[in-house]
Amino acid sequence: MSRIQESVIVRTVVRIMVPFILLFALYVIMHGAGGPGGGFQGGVIFGAGIILYAMIYGIDAGKKKISDALDRILASTGLTIYAGTGLLCIISGGMLLQYGAVPLLPDNPAEVSKYLIDFVEIGIGITVSAVMISLFFDVSSPESEEAEE
Amino acid sequence: MIWVLDITMLLFLVVCAIAAITIKDLLSAIIILSAYSLIMAIVWVEMQSVDVGFTEAAVGAGITTVLFIATLARTEGRSED
Numbered sequence: 699m700s701r702i703q704e705s706v707i708v709r710t711v712v713r714i715m716v717p718f719i720l721l722f723a724l725y726v727i728m729h730g731a732g733g734p735g736g737g738f739q740g741g742v743i744f745g746a747g748i749i750l751y752a753m754i755y756g757i758d759a760g761k762k763k764i765s766d767a768l769d770r771i772l773a774s775t776g777l778t779i780y781a782g783t784g785l786l787c788i789i790s791g792g793m794l795l796q797y798g799a800v801p802l803l804p805d806n807p808a809e810v811s812k813y814l815i816d817f818v819e820i821g822i823g824i825t826v827s828a829v830m831i832s833l834f835f836d837v838s839s840p841e842s843e844e845a846e847e
Numbered sequence: 848m849i850w851v852l853d854i855t856m857l858l859f860l861v862v863c864a865i866a867a868i869t870i871k872d873l874l875s876a877i878i879i880l881s882a883y884s885l886i887m888a889i890v891w892v893e894m895q896s897v898d899v900g901f902t903e904a905a906v907g908a909g910i911t912t913v914l915f916i917a918t919l920a921r922t923e924g925r926s927e928d
Binding site for chain 1: 897898902906910913917918920921
């Protein structure tokens with residue numbers, strides 16, 4: 699444990715800030731269609747929030763929140779959401795990610811498109827944040843742990 | 848368009864880029880690179896490209912710095928050449 703990790707000020711600030719960082723990340727993901735932001739940026743901010751927590755409270759505490767197995771599941775879930783939405787559009791008779799083709803609301807394809815764009819953004823966000831977190835854990839894990847694996 | 852601000856930031860970008868590749872201490876190089884990313888994000892937003900500026904601020908100044916420092920913590924921290 700370094701001196702920064704023992705500092706009460708840093709620990710308290712991180713504990714207060716992390717929920718707001720995660721909330722802001724969700725805001726950025728959900729507003730990707732209408733303004734600046736999107737799945738990638740929101741996912742990166744979400745990952746940064748978890749990384750900040752893991753940096754100050756220790757890698758082990760971070761891995762308790764998001765384990766390696768959960769990380770892998772999340773990364774593939776996001777990819778499945780993205781590819782699944784694209785395939786759904788192809789099955790419905792359109793091109794890849796041509797949202798209007800999906801017959802959820804037959805009389806209003808624009809509305810379907812709006813919801814499916816958000817759905818795809820959520821998928822991108824999940825994958826990006828999971829990959830960012832696993833990158834950080836891989837780079838910063840102590841040496842001794844790797845020898846055991 | 849505030850062109851004085853634009854020219855100042857672009858000059859600062861060049862200074863940061865040259866400093867980042869000439870400095871010997873790698874931790875200083877990482878911090879300078881993160882300052883470069885932050886200025887670059889402001890330049891992107893100034894050029895009406897908020898989305899790209901957002902990405903630059905989140906990835907360039909945020910995650911990349913953390914990953915670089917985490918990598919540096921496992922190495923010697925000084926450039927050989």
